[in-house]
Amino acid sequence: MNRSAKTLALSISLISGLASTQSLLAAETLLGFDAAGSAAQRALEADFDSRIDAREMEAWLRDLSFEPHHVGSPKGYANAQRLAELFTSWGYATEIAEYEILFPTPKTRELELVSPGSFTASLTEEALDEDPSTSRTQDLLPPYNAFSRDGEVEAELVFVNYGMPADYEVLERHGISVEGKIAIAKYGRSWRGIKPKLAGEKGAIGTLIYSDPLDDGYGQGETYPQGPFKHESAVQRGSVMDMPTYPGDVLTPGIGATPDAVRLDRADAPTITEIPVLPISHKDAMPLLAAMGGDVVPAEWRGGLPITYHMGPGPARVRLKLEFNWTMVTAYNVIARLEGSEFPDEWVIRGNHHDGWNHGAADPISGLVALMAEAKAVGELAQAGNAPARTLIYAAWDAEEPGLIGSTEWVEHHAAELSEHAVAYLNTDGNSRGFINIGGSHTLEKLMGGVTADVIDPQTGVSVDARRRAMLTLEGSNARIKNEAKNRAQLRISPLGSGSDYTPFLQHLGIASINIAFGGEAQDGSYHTLYDTYEHYLKFRDPGLYYGVALAQVAGRATLRIANAQRLPFEFAGLTDNIALYLSEIEALTDALRSGTEDTNSLIDAGTYDLALDPTKNLGAPSSNQPVPYFNFARLHNALTRLDAAATAYEGKVDQPASAEVNRLLYSSERLLTRGHGLAGRPWFKHHLYAPGFYTGYGVKTLPGVRESIEQLQFDAVDEQIVIAAQMIEELAARVEDLSR
Ligand SMILES: [Zn+2]
Structure with a gap:
């Protein structure tokens, strides 16, 4: 079942x-x-x-x-x-x-196994008689990753599992480097753009990403058209633009891409990848993986192909050539x-x-x-x-x-x-x-x-809220989530x-x-x-x-x-409770790093929401060899205590009529969680409570300034980030105090 x-x-x-x-x-x-x-x-x-x-x-x-x-x-x-x-x-x-x-489309896509043996990847998805849409492909873009750079590279392959930070730690323990090699990674577990970003940072000269059948192909169930899972020739397209730095047009960060906008030169656009990257099907990946040698991968790295998975490097050697129309x-x-x-x-x-x-x-x-x-x-x-x-x-x-x-x-x-x-x-x-x-x-x-309490689930006839609570009661990834599914007034929404x-x-x-x-x-x-x-x-x-x-x-x-609404339906008690949860996670993460004995991987964002529904959680925590200082979280606790009191006082106001000015103060309260200078190293991202992770891409980092400086072991930056976050919560508390008067 x-x-x-x-x-x-x-x-x-x-x-x-x-x-x-x-x-x-x-x-x-x-x-x-x-x-x-x-x-x-x-x-x-x-x-x-x-x-x-x-x-x-x-x-x-x-x-x-x-x-x-x-x-x-x-x-x-x-x-x-x-x-x-x-x-x-x-x-x-x-x-x-x-x-x-600027929108790049493929001009040249070539991938071949040079040795041992030879194989040329088809890089093509097959039309199916059972699905007439798959034959209407006149304007179809072939499989590619948008905002890969152009390039031609030839090197041995290294298998990097999902291409996450923790995967490179495993490779290091085996004495394997991707320096000068082509990394081959599985799709999944992280946003795809992180894979070439990290491979490039580790010295790889190219990246291939393929969909392993264990993740969404025949390892899961019947494949299309018999079932919903991935056809052997299917390839996931997608952008690899460095969106954690800034999303949108790569040439016009921070301004609208109107015809007269001042544009960067493409060579200066920081969100185009450093190394060429191409997505392929598991049908095209199999001959490449089968030609690899070196250490056999750890059990949890194995996929669903009928081969023994090896880490390399080589002896499989491939040539990858990519050129794009930069139009x-x-x-x-x-x-x-x-x-x-x-x-x-x-x-x-x-x-x-x-x-x-x-x-x-x-x-x-x-x-x-x-x-x-x-x-x-x-x-x-x-x-x-x-x-x-x-x-x-x-x-x-x-x-x-x-x-x-x-x-x-x-x-x-x-x-x-x-x-x-x-x-x-x-x-x-x-x-x-x-x-x-x-x-x-x-x-x-x-x-x-x-x-969600007022909308009926079509399949079960109860509210969609009740149905989600029933699922979380059974399948929530930890005891807190299961307990809250039964007892918390509102289900937590995900950051x-x-x-x-x-x-x-x-x-x-x-x-x-x-x-x-x-x-x-x-x-x-x-x-x-x-x-x-x-x-x-x-x-x-x-x-x-x-x-x-x-x-x-x-x-x-x-x-x-x-x-x-007569009074805009914002409230702050739930917000306070969620920020307190994030702070407790960060403190637990810090303690675990300091003791060096805990599995920090399971603590990062633990309990933020249902792990089973989020494929981005497998972020490798840095293993710390440097002493972890004690940080001054007191200011954050004090700010939260003040916000908590204000939020409680505000609950007495929620059913009273509001003036236009009160409504403006309500909806602009979210702006108080931003800072004009943005996050360190990525000023486009102004919000200091929610951000995509610099190394997770889609996956959220709450209190990102504080959390990421700890995760990335930049301990000198932590106290300054705590002050920024505390000031922002204090400003919000002052706003809610005004609203409660
Ligand atoms: Zn979409």
Whole structure:
């Protein structure tokens, strides 16, 4: 019995007890509304729900994913035009915001085994009779990693497992270096861009990344088209731009990529890789791996291919040649605006990208069709006299796949007005059936708890909150998570790292953000391959789009509650509790480093959220040979104590009406968690509570200034980072004290 079947069976046995809690919640007033306001809002939401149509969403899904539609493609432009027409027809003031961006596409891709023997990699995905979409490939970009540099290299291979810091420690213990070699890494466990970044730092001259069948191919289940898992020829495309330094157009950091923007020379762009990197299928990887020698890999490094895995170096020697067309293309963001009836200067922004690496049915169209259904329903409600109180902006971003480019350029271009007017940003991306998964700013945790208690899971008939609680009660990765699933008033939402379009809003401007997706019951291997098609999606990911409807209900409710609340639904007790958790993790990490006896790997971010659902957690902790000083965490504890008292006092205010000035102080409170100077070495990232890890890429680092200086053994920097973080919490505490008066 696989994980998902087991979870479902156990979930159903548990949910009856939780269902009664959920119906109690539904009777309460909504956060930010009085009793009459709550009743009106609930009636509006029922009307909203009745307008969400799964069959219409399915038709949009088919249309928008009919052909490959990456940025710069004819279908990408046609989709932007189609979206603009639809938003306009639903009553929105719609524009297409264009940016001129650097977008490399492959010109030459060659990979061969030079010795022993010979083999030339096909670097091609196979069309399948069972899936007609896989034959519509006129504009398909072949498998590649965008923002790899050009290069031709020939060297012996070294197998580096997932290419994480801890993997290089193992290689070192075996006396193996990648200096002057080509690293071959498995996809998974980290964001892909970290693999060439780290290999390059260790002296490798090239990197290959392949998908091992043990991770998402025949080692997991039936492969496509018989099942959802990875076809032997499938290759995961994806960007390797150094997004932890800055995302967006590589030539225009910090400013919008308008036609007249001042641009870097490509040679000076710091986010293009140092060494060439190419993704390949396991079918192409197998002859290379089979020709390797040297030590046999540790048991936990073994994959699912029918070979003995060796670490090398060599004797397998390969030649890799990559050349790209470094062309400028136009990114088309579709921006649709509905003016608020009471507070037009307060903006609630809801976005999902529209570009895909290929047909992109799951990523991103499955999320986009939920956004479209929401926008259509909201437009109809407005025409019937129920316009939102605040201004709503629906955005369909272009060029997300190569590096969050469309959203980042729009945010940078409009930074001043967004800083002034943006109340919150709500993001979705891909979606599939399973459990609700929410990440975001913890000032919105309570709002999201209320929303997820009010939306019914299509498969089990209990709320999506109750269903997630049932799963975590059984499968939470530690005792605290299991206990909280039963007893905490709201489920914790995950802190956000990076990986989708919320990054510029949250981490560059300090706009409170939320990311929403269902998933966990439809594992598959289609991500960024030729096989992410309408056919695959409807057969394996979300037949009937029941979870597409549920996504529209969750995201639509959250958007409308923020848009209509009498007092904006931010609160601070949950935030305080989460920061306290992060601080305790950092202290535990420090103690473990100092004692040198604990497994620090298990402590990094331990308990932040469900490890089983996050593939980025296997960050190797540095093994410390240098003495670890005692740091002065007292100032952080004192700041948190003050914030805790203020947050508790503020709870007496949440159901009282608020002036426009109070609402402004509420939504701008997230800005207090940013610093103009940004994080050390990466000034684009301004947020000092949430950041993508410098060595995890997508994986979040909370209190990143403090945490990363400890993890990276830069002990001299720690006390200064503690002061920055404490000052920021003190400023927030002062704000909440003002709000509580
Ligand atoms: Zn996506």
